Amino acid sequence: GAVVSQHPSRVICKSGTSVKIECRSLDFQATTMFWYRQFPKQSLMLMATSNEGSKATYEQGVEKDKFLINHASLTLSTLTVTSAHPEDSSFYICSARTGGVNEQFFGPGTRLTVL
């Protein structure tokens, strides 16, 4: 139980294009989803928290117009990197939790490379 998937696992795009990453909770309803970014050999950095049906809460320093987060249903959240640039290349990981459970379940991550 408590499986979270991400799609795609890897994506390569050209500078200036937009990329959408999906995060799905497969066997539970995710009241809250989190998006993280991880640079090589570094820890995870929380980008934003999204609750189903409401706007995401972004961490300080994260551009909300660049990293668009949508949490339209209890099983799906999407992260769209708009006008991607090489410095956006990173490993993006989502996690999800359900109400009453103080534990996050992590997806396998998406490797984004911007050329």
Place this chain on the structure above:
Amino acid sequence: AQSVTQLDSHVSVSEGTPVLLRCNYSSSYSPSLFWYVQHPNKGLQLLLKYTSAATLVKGINGFEAEFKKSETSFHLTKPSAHMSDAAEYFCVVSDLSGTYKYIFGTGTRLKVLA
């Protein structure tokens, strides 16, 4: 505010010897603490968690951790390292203020020598 400190960025052990990965936390509340493992280019796998029940927590793959409030520590141990244990390990404290955010340590890279 919660914080977590992983005292060693790299740890090397020989196969078959004990593993100790150190973690200290700071929390205004009774914390929830977690250890996760990450293999290269993979997501995070939960090893174990402490949520105010037994102070000695047993996890998967022979790992365990002891919550010591007096020392504000939650060190991860394993009696005998296996080559497959080589990975990055993260200590995490959960924000109990209502946001359920995770505060991650900087990670410890475990190397297992043959």
